[in-house]
Amino acid sequence: MNDNSLRKNDFNEISMKIILNAGDARLIIKEGLDCVAACEFEAAKEKLTEAKKKITAAHAAQTETIQGEARGEKIDFSLLFAHAQDTLMTIMSEWNTANHLVRLFETFDGRLRKLEEK
Structure with missing residues (x-):
């Protein structure tokens, strides 16, 4: 095996590392959005933090x-x-959008709860 093919193999491994970490992040983001749908905002934030670590590794x-x-x-x-x-x-x-959605729905949920208390 020559150096050029080794470099290509290394490059393919790096590419797959990016794809796999990004794909893992996507799944975790989906789990976070499922938490938002259940009004579990702290769990959603934890999921987004977990996803960000995968994105950071890929990046x-x-x-x-x-x-x-x-x-x-x-x-x-x-x-x-x-x-x-x-x-x-x-x-x-997707992470940026999900992060905004968590904050948005958390705000709306808080406002709705205040209205329901009246």
Whole structure:
């Protein structure tokens, strides 16, 4: 096995690490949104914190690769890496939206509870 194929294998592993961590984050975000639907806002926030850790791990792998290229490492185009970046970007957007939804529904729930007390 030559160095070039080893690098490609390493690059594929990094891509899969990004995809798997981002995918795990997506599942955890879904669990968090299920908590929101049940008005379990603290549990939802915990899920989003857990998901953020997965996103951070995926982002670190991506950043390491991009910084390597910036240092002059030759990195050939990889459809798998492009897919990994796209997946990560999408999940980051989902996390941001879910984070806003938790705050929004928690506020609405609080207002509704106050109205019901009257």
